[in-house]
Amino acid sequence: MDLHRNLIDGEWVEGEPALNINPSNLDDVVGCYARATKADVEAAISAAKAAFPAWSRSGLLERHAVLRKSADEIFARKDELGRLLAREEGKTRAEAIGEVTRAGQIFDFFAGEALRLAGEAIPSTRPNVSIEITREGVGVVGIITPWNFPIAIPAWKIAPALCYGNTVVFKPADLTPASAWALVDILHRSGLPRGVLNLVMGKGSVVGQTMLDSPDVSAITFTGSAATGKRVATASIEHNRKFQLEMSGKNPLVVLDDADLTVAVECAVNGAFYSTGQRCTASSRLVVTEAIHDRFVAAMAERMKGLVVDDALKVGTHIGPVVDQAQLEQDEQYIAIGRDEGARLAFGGQRLNRATRGFYLQPALFIDATNGMRISREEIFGPVASVIRVKDYDEALAIANDTPFGLSSGICTTSLKHATHFKRNAEAGLVMVNLPTAGIDFHVPFGGRKGSSYGPREQGRYASEFYTSIKTSYTFA
Numbered sequence: 001m002d003l004h005r006n007l008i009d010g011e012w013v014e015g016e017p018a019l020n021i022n023p024s025n026l027d028d029v030v031g032c033y034a035r036a037t038k039a040d041v042e043a044a045i046s047a048a049k050a051a052f053p054a055w056s057r058s059g060l061l062e063r064h065a066v067l068r069k070s071a072d073e074i075f076a077r078k079d080e081l082g083r084l085l086a087r088e089e090g091k092t093r094a095e096a097i098g099e100v101t102r103a104g105q106i107f108d109f110f111a112g113e114a115l116r117l118a119g120e121a122i123p124s125t126r127p128n129v130s131i132e133i134t135r136e137g138v139g140v141v142g143i144i145t146p147w148n149f150p151i152a153i154p155a156w157k158i159a160p161a162l163c164y165g166n167t168v169v170f171k172p173a174d175l176t177p178a179s180a181w182a183l184v185d186i187l188h189r190s191g192l193p194r195g196v197l198n199l200v201m202g203k204g205s206v207v208g209q210t211m212l213d214s215p216d217v218s219a220i221t222f223t224g225s226a227a228t229g230k231r232v233a234t235a236s237i238e239h240n241r242k243f244q245l246e247m248s249g250k251n252p253l254v255v256l257d258d259a260d261l262t263v264a265v266e267c268a269v270n271g272a273f274y275s276t277g278q279r280c281t282a283s284s285r286l287v288v289t290e291a292i293h294d295r296f297v298a299a300m301a302e303r304m305k306g307l308v309v310d311d312a313l314k315v316g317t318h319i320g321p322v323v324d325q326a327q328l329e330q331d332e333q334y335i336a337i338g339r340d341e342g343a344r345l346a347f348g349g350q351r352l353n354r355a356t357r358g359f360y361l362q363p364a365l366f367i368d369a370t371n372g373m374r375i376s377r378e379e380i381f382g383p384v385a386s387v388i389r390v391k392d393y394d395e396a397l398a399i400a401n402d403t404p405f406g407l408s409s410g411i412c413t414t415s416l417k418h419a420t421h422f423k424r425n426a427e428a429g430l431v432m433v434n435l436p437t438a439g440i441d442f443h444v445p446f447g448g449r450k451g452s453s454y455g456p457r458e459q460g461r462y463a464s465e466f467y468t469s470i471k472t473s474y475t476f477a
């Protein structure tokens with residue numbers, strides 16, 4: 001089997017091989033990927049540092065061309081790349097093609113942004129002095145991404161990093177290197193000068209740690225667990241480096257008595273269980289008012305019976321497998337914890353056998369949950385949601401906000417008054433009205449509050465806040 005190598009200073013470099021296994025079929029090896037050593041990562045950082053001065057001063061058309069060419073190839077290959085993504089990560093083929101398309105759209109967007117770089121001219125308080133405010137690349141950006149969106153999250157970090165003139169050392173999740181490798185290969189062939197984008201695959205304890213310890217990494221953007229996020233933060237403060245963290249969620253979806261039941265059930269099923277619930281934007285707390293509660297639970301159980309859990313590549317599959325053994329064990333542990341805490345399973349929660357050996361889990365819906373239970377406070381990151389029954393809108397809002405996290409907050413209602421009040425008072429970075437808490441557009445800011453996020457927003461024009469450094473120049477003439 002061919003070894004997919006790391007990209008360091010424009011060269012493909014060998015490394016210890018690691019197998020990438022398909023979670024829908026453990027007998028299917030997706031590919032063989034090289035793990036980078038500490039020395040490889042150090043070489044990648046040096047290459048990125050050396051490439052920065054020229055790339056940060058490169059012409060707009062050069063950056064535009066690389067980003068646009070990459071977008072074009074991603075779009076042209078979306079079916080093939082979607083299949084690869086579904087095979088390594090386990091989301092359905094349709095979801096995976098959607099994700100690849102999103103990656104293409106992100107490169108397309110930042111290809112446009114490269115042509116719109118601008119500053120400001122502001123009068124000084126002093127006569128004959130003019131002031132210019134400009135943005136420059138920050139330097140070497142370390143990019144650390146999770147397994148659940150193996151191409152979209154790398155895209156929304158790499159595209160703005162390159163657009164604004166930074167050079168990159170990219171560490172994808174050890175579980176899902178195939179999509180990342182394919183993306184880097186596309187970018188490499190689209191005309192990037194050597195050293196501008198480096199790929200170092202492998203373990204966080206080696207690759208990530210070497211990036212954290214390097215004084216030459218000027219900024220780190222991280223999406224992943226809260227525990228690792230804390231380590232990124234601590235190490236970055238030590239080096240006076242910019243950092244951006246996107247971490248956990250425990251997102252509420254409020255369902256009010258006046259909601260359209262069909263809309264509410266679709267939002268809940270999509271938000272809680274699609275992508276196997278493995279999204280930081282997943283709706284894991286369904287906060288439902290009294291008069292609609294029983295109808296909502298009955299309709300959910302009915303809808304969940306129809307969900308096909310099977311091989312991600314099979315036509316007709318709605319929910320693919322859990323990503324790996326460790327995540328499956330975590331999901332099952334939380335299902336046991338929920339039961340012990342006194343919540344009741346209204347549906348699902350069983351391991352399933354399919355034609356191939358894989359990590360199949362029936363989506364689980366808890367009822368009689370309270371907001372104080374661990375299943376309501378901790379991120380499970382699987383197809384598990386709990387229904388919390390509340391008296392009225394006021395209690396629903398209070399429960400929605402009573403969480404250590406603040407990424408996405410949803411409400412299903414036909415009342416303009418409650419929708420408007422919720423938009424103003426939800427303590428979250430994203431608010432969704434009659435929409436699932438997950439599933440975001442590619443051209444607008446993304447990020448959360450409280451324990452979910454740290455630093456400037458990702459995506460859209462707002463991405464420039466992280467990927468640039470502001471310069472204020474004064475001229476007397």
Ligand code: UN1
Nearest residue numbers: 278279280281438439440
């Ligand atoms: C989405 O809901 O469309 O890791 C994106 C995550 C988020 C991305 C969610 N950073 O789940």
